[in-house]
Amino acid sequence: MTQLLNNVYAVILAGGSGTRFWPLSRETCPKQMLQFVGEDTLLRQTIKRVNGLVPPGNIWIVTTEDKAQDIKFHIEPLGPMTKGIQFIKEPVGKNTAPAIGLAAIYLKRLSPESLMIVMPSDHAIPDNEKFINDLRIAIKGAIEDHLVTIGIKPNRPETGYGYIQVDKSSTMEFNDLLKVKRFVEKPDLETAKKYISAGNYFWNSGIFVWKTSKILSEIESHLPSLYKILKEIESILFESDKLNKPEKTTIPQSAIRNPQWSTLYSGLDSISIDYGIMERSHDVLMVPATFQWSDLGSWTALDEIVERNNVGNILKGNVIDIGSQDSTIFAGERIIATIGLKDMVVVDTPDATLVTPKERVQEVRKIVEILKQNGREEHLLHKTVERPWGSYTVLEKRQGYKIKRVVLKPGAKLSLQLHRRRSEHWVVVAGIAKVTRADETYLVHINESTYIPINIKHRLENPGEIPLQVIEVQSGEYLEEDDIERFSDDYGRI
Amino acid sequence: MTQLLNNVYAVILAGGSGTRFWPLSRETCPKQMLQFVGEDTLLRQTIKRVNGLVPPGNIWIVTTEDKAQDIKFHIEPLGPMTKGIQFIKEPVGKNTAPAIGLAAIYLKRLSPESLMIVMPSDHAIPDNEKFINDLRIAIKGAIEDHLVTIGIKPNRPETGYGYIQVDKSSTMEFNDLLKVKRFVEKPDLETAKKYISAGNYFWNSGIFVWKTSKILSEIESHLPSLYKILKEIESILFESDKLNKPEKTTIPQSAIRNPQWSTLYSGLDSISIDYGIMERSHDVLMVPATFQWSDLGSWTALDEIVERNNVGNILKGNVIDIGSQDSTIFAGERIIATIGLKDMVVVDTPDATLVTPKERVQEVRKIVEILKQNGREEHLLHKTVERPWGSYTVLEKRQGYKIKRVVLKPGAKLSLQLHRRRSEHWVVVAGIAKVTRADETYLVHINESTYIPINIKHRLENPGEIPLQVIEVQSGEYLEEDDIERFSDDYGRI
Numbered sequence: 001m002t003q004l005l006n007n008v009y010a011v012i013l014a015g016g017s018g019t020r021f022w023p024l025s026r027e028t029c030p031k032q033m034l035q036f037v038g039e040d041t042l043l044r045q046t047i048k049r050v051n052g053l054v055p056p057g058n059i060w061i062v063t064t065e066d067k068a069q070d071i072k073f074h075i076e077p078l079g080p081m082t083k084g085i086q087f088i089k090e091p092v093g094k095n096t097a098p099a100i101g102l103a104a105i106y107l108k109r110l111s112p113e114s115l116m117i118v119m120p121s122d123h124a125i126p127d128n129e130k131f132i133n134d135l136r137i138a139i140k141g142a143i144e145d146h147l148v149t150i151g152i153k154p155n156r157p158e159t160g161y162g163y164i165q166v167d168k169s170s171t172m173e174f175n176d177l178l179k180v181k182r183f184v185e186k187p188d189l190e191t192a193k194k195y196i197s198a199g200n201y202f203w204n205s206g207i208f209v210w211k212t213s214k215i216l217s218e219i220e221s222h223l224p225s226l227y228k229i230l231k232e233i234e235s236i237l238f239e240s241d242k243l244n245k246p247e248k249t250t251i252p253q254s255a256i257r258n259p260q261w262s263t264l265y266s267g268l269d270s271i272s273i274d275y276g277i278m279e280r281s282h283d284v285l286m287v288p289a290t291f292q293w294s295d296l297g298s299w300t301a302l303d304e305i306v307e308r309n310n311v312g313n314i315l316k317g318n319v320i321d322i323g324s325q326d327s328t329i330f331a332g333e334r335i336i337a338t339i340g341l342k343d344m345v346v347v348d349t350p351d352a353t354l355v356t357p358k359e360r361v362q363e364v365r366k367i368v369e370i371l372k373q374n375g376r377e378e379h380l381l382h383k384t385v386e387r388p389w390g391s392y393t394v395l396e397k398r399q400g401y402k403i404k405r406v407v408l409k410p411g412a413k414l415s416l417q418l419h420r421r422r423s424e425h426w427v428v429v430a431g432i433a434k435v436t437r438a439d440e441t442y443l444v445h446i447n448e449s450t451y452i453p454i455n456i457k458h459r460l461e462n463p464g465e466i467p468l469q470v471i472e473v474q475s476g477e478y479l480e481e482d483d484i485e486r487f488s489d490d491y492g493r494i
Numbered sequence: 495m496t497q498l499l500n501n502v503y504a505v506i507l508a509g510g511s512g513t514r515f516w517p518l519s520r521e522t523c524p525k526q527m528l529q530f531v532g533e534d535t536l537l538r539q540t541i542k543r544v545n546g547l548v549p550p551g552n553i554w555i556v557t558t559e560d561k562a563q564d565i566k567f568h569i570e571p572l573g574p575m576t577k578g579i580q581f582i583k584e585p586v587g588k589n590t591a592p593a594i595g596l597a598a599i600y601l602k603r604l605s606p607e608s609l610m611i612v613m614p615s616d617h618a619i620p621d622n623e624k625f626i627n628d629l630r631i632a633i634k635g636a637i638e639d640h641l642v643t644i645g646i647k648p649n650r651p652e653t654g655y656g657y658i659q660v661d662k663s664s665t666m667e668f669n670d671l672l673k674v675k676r677f678v679e680k681p682d683l684e685t686a687k688k689y690i691s692a693g694n695y696f697w698n699s700g701i702f703v704w705k706t707s708k709i710l711s712e713i714e715s716h717l718p719s720l721y722k723i724l725k726e727i728e729s730i731l732f733e734s735d736k737l738n739k740p741e742k743t744t745i746p747q748s749a750i751r752n753p754q755w756s757t758l759y760s761g762l763d764s765i766s767i768d769y770g771i772m773e774r775s776h777d778v779l780m781v782p783a784t785f786q787w788s789d790l791g792s793w794t795a796l797d798e799i800v801e802r803n804n805v806g807n808i809l810k811g812n813v814i815d816i817g818s819q820d821s822t823i824f825a826g827e828r829i830i831a832t833i834g835l836k837d838m839v840v841v842d843t844p845d846a847t848l849v850t851p852k853e854r855v856q857e858v859r860k861i862v863e864i865l866k867q868n869g870r871e872e873h874l875l876h877k878t879v880e881r882p883w884g885s886y887t888v889l890e891k892r893q894g895y896k897i898k899r900v901v902l903k904p905g906a907k908l909s910l911q912l913h914r915r916r917s918e919h920w921v922v923v924a925g926i927a928k929v930t931r932a933d934e935t936y937l938v939h940i941n942e943s944t945y946i947p948i949n950i951k952h953r954l955e956n957p958g959e960i961p962l963q964v965i966e967v968q969s970g971e972y973l974e975e976d977d978i979e980r981f982s983d984d985y986g987r988i
Contacts, residue, residue: 451943
């Protein structure tokens with residue numbers, strides 16, 4: 001076990017909405033919460049990746065206010081590893097420069113001398129050891145007060161990425177770090193081919209290391225209007241404790257929902273750190289990555305990182321295929337039967353299916369746009385929603401009723417709650433339920449049912465040792481999730 | 495209203511299993527029960543088509559024993575039109591020559607002088623008036639003791655059909671009927687092109703008209719071994735009433751389940767009427783069809799008969815498409831999102847989805863084969879099963895429980911029944927239920943529930959004036975449909 005770096009903070013950017021992996025990704029289940037490769041979801045792998053490098057309390061997740069609860073629930077299975085993790089909640093998403101700036105002003109307050117490792121939450125990096133080694137090299141450069149980025153050696157003339165041009169002769173001077181000549185925007189194919197043959201161009205991984213003070217001074221130089229607002233936000237955030245010495249371990253949660261700074265933040269321009277800082281700064285070093293990497297920018301990116309079968313297919317779930325080639329077919333429990341597909345992507349989920357040639361996968365964003373315009377819900381939510389206590393699955397929703405399968409882990413309990421506009425019938429189909437209803441508490445066994453009338457406080461618990469499964473039939477004219485009043489909750493949702 | 499032809503019988507062949515339209519067709523919902531075009535399903539349209547020509551009692555449906563109940567339920571919505579319809583039940587499907595022979599021996603007994611119109615149940619013929627006119631011409635030829643077939647003028651060199659070569663100079667002699675020179679097997683493309691340019695070749699529609707006595711004598715000549723078995727079956731079938739005069743209106747149902755003739759029939763060779771008789775007979779006339787026709791042999795056949803949009807697509811259900819062309823996309827309630835497809839077929843159902851290029855749709859049979867081999871159920875049943883009393887939909891089936899939505903029409907009642915291996919929880923979500931449970935009868939209103947224990951006789955009725963909707967949660971280790979004992983049933987299922 002190597003020593004943890006107490007003054008280094010891993011700032012994980014997890015605000016992405018991930019429309020590019022629809023229908024597998026949804027607004028409430030963006031790409032970083034999906035498992036494409038490896039043993040866990042992208043976000044949880046990202047946390048594990050830095051876990052051996054910095055203390056848990058030095059892992060910060062930047063995301064939007066509306067996603068924070070889902071992300072908290074999502075990382076909960078990591079257990080003790082998540083204990084100290086801090087959340088920086090943006091009132092709305094404003095791209096990476098404001099997000100990083102916001103994290104920096106918090107961090108400056110807690111630890112003025114700190115270093116930040118900024119990293120996306122939704123990239124695939126299978127080789128952790130190499131990643132950590134490269135980060136250690138980057139940290140050396142950051143300690144010497146440079147902006148440091150990690151560059152990926154390109155293996156094809158990709159036109160979807162920005163490139164980093166380095167000065168190859170600079171290696172000696174900076175010990176394994178290369179001096180960056182310039183960041184360049186996404187090239188056309190001709191230009192990309194030139195970059196590849198030139199040999200001194202790298203892909204921009206979006207992973208950065210710098211001193212907190214350094215990035216703030218760069219923001220001051222290159223994005224002065226952002227800097228000005230960040231300073232205002234800082235003074236609002238820390239007004240209440242300006243006479244006290246800064247807390248050393250946690251972010252002042254009381255300040256987070258302050259409407260004054262929310263309005264300021266919401267008024268910021270959306271601008272990326274690449275465009276706003278990296279392209280303009282003259283003091284950037286690059287570590288050439290030794291690890292395998294994919295940004296998983298679209299369904300076709302899986303081809304780089306997931307093993308394909310001998311005819312080039314990636315098949316997952318209940319697929320019956322006859323003679324397809326070079327295709328990606330993601331099924332779940334439903335049968336997906338495919339015949340003779342070539343360079344296609346088929347993705348099935350319980351409520352929506354996508355079928356597209358690989359060359360047009362980028363247009364899935366347009367599908368999501370159309371769903372939004374049509375007022376549908378297939379871009380928002382999955383039928384199954386994971387929760388720390390278990391999960392629920394909407395089996396059917398029609399006029400006047402909704403049916404859910406609710407699964408509670410052994411020992412788990414839902415909040416004490418009531419609904420103003422619906423009643424609920426519960427049938428236990430596995431395990432044993434402990435039900436609180438108004439003043440009574442009773443057990444409901446398998447093949448027994450109970451009824452929760454409208455306006456009655458109730459709670460469902462699993463006192464048993466196997467998962468409790470309840471079929472819930474909701475009855476009422478309004479059946480949305482927001483018809484809930486919570487009185488007590490193990491998960492802090494009051 | 496033209497006069498009905500009392501001595502003419504419409505024999506509708508409805509034994510097909512329709513694997514070619516999977517996943518929309520299933521074993522219990524074959525192609526003839528699907529609605530592709532027009533205002534009703536193919537089978538119901540077939541019945542309506544001959545309804546103005548022959549009396550209802552002269553409409554006979556030939557199908558296999560195991561499909562007969564489903565077909566009876568399926569045609570029930572036609573109301574009085576179905577009152578006299580007779581079913582000829584084959585113990586197993588044995589292709590068209592045995593099926594037609596079996597119908598002929600029944601028909602000979604009931605009406606020795608009768609004419610048979612033999613027709614498939616799963617073809618699309620949008621123009622009924624022209625169809626009836628062409629049949630009337632065919633009947634004239636049949637009365638003069640010829641075998642008469644209806645030929646379709648080909649509009650392309652199709653290699654999937656047999657062809658009929660006619661003697662074009664023969665028209666005058668037979669009044670609108672053409673003398674058939676020969677029936678030919680499916681040609682290769684080169685040959686098919688020659689047929690088209692020759693001008694005297696027609697597609698074989700599978701619609702035939704002849705005297706009952708004529709087809710039996712042709713079977714005797716060309717398929718003597720089939721004839722021999724048919725004679726044996728005849729003697730078994732009518733043994734019990736051999737001293738009585740034949741019944742004039744109905745088929746002796748008592749004879750149908752006789753195991754002796756079942757064994758004989760099951761031992762017959764599968765042979766088509768085309769191959770067995772039409773290719774061999776020297777006395778065949780043809781009426782050139784004036785009506786539009788499609789045999790709907792595969793998903794691509796819809797292109798001939800269903801209107802396509804301005805970019806050649808057929809889109810049905812919840813499809814969101816960006817830029818597809820010449821593609822057929824069948825969705826249901828789930829969202830199917832398609833981008834840039836070309837000459838593709840995508841068919842979605844609640845439990846299975848098919849994606850294939852049009853040029854490979856024939857291989858859907860192989861998918862069905864694989865499902866069978868894997869012991870799955872997606873080729874057998876749909877999630878929703880229509881019944882004369884309403885319908886049921888399986889919403890979820892997992893270890894230990896199954897959830898159904900059961901819908902009863904106003905006034906409908908299920909059978910008085912019990913289950914040996916499951917209990918049931920019923921939650922009423924629309925309408926009002928009248929429940930019989932052992933000796934009690936009571937009403938269950940919306941947002942109320944009741945419980946049916948194992949081994950208890952029960953019945954569900956809809957005494958109200960709107961559809962009754964019940965969510966049924968079955969609980970038990972064995973949850974198949976065959977765990978049912980019926981004691982009283984409005985639909986004759988005891």
